[in-house]
Amino acid sequence: MDEMRAVAMKLHTKEQAKEGEKEVEGPEEMSPAKWEPSVEGYLKFLVDSKVVFDTMERIVDEAPVAYCEFLLSLILFLAKFLSLIAGFY
16 A cells, blocks of 8 residues: 555645655646635535436436346435535525
């Protein structure tokens, strides 16, 4: 595990990790501006997640093979997810 970490750190820049060895070659490799969470951003995440899970549920429903166990875990997760976003409306 330590070997994997050492190799991974070589792929990071000094901006990304103090052990980083890679040189920054362009603006896309620079660290992004400090991220600040917001209610709007969280709500967007929740809406996007609902779209993803609705799509997954549709795919499973239309699949020729029964994915009962997967579908059950998806439904349980979606129920908890919907109870979380219900507090925002």
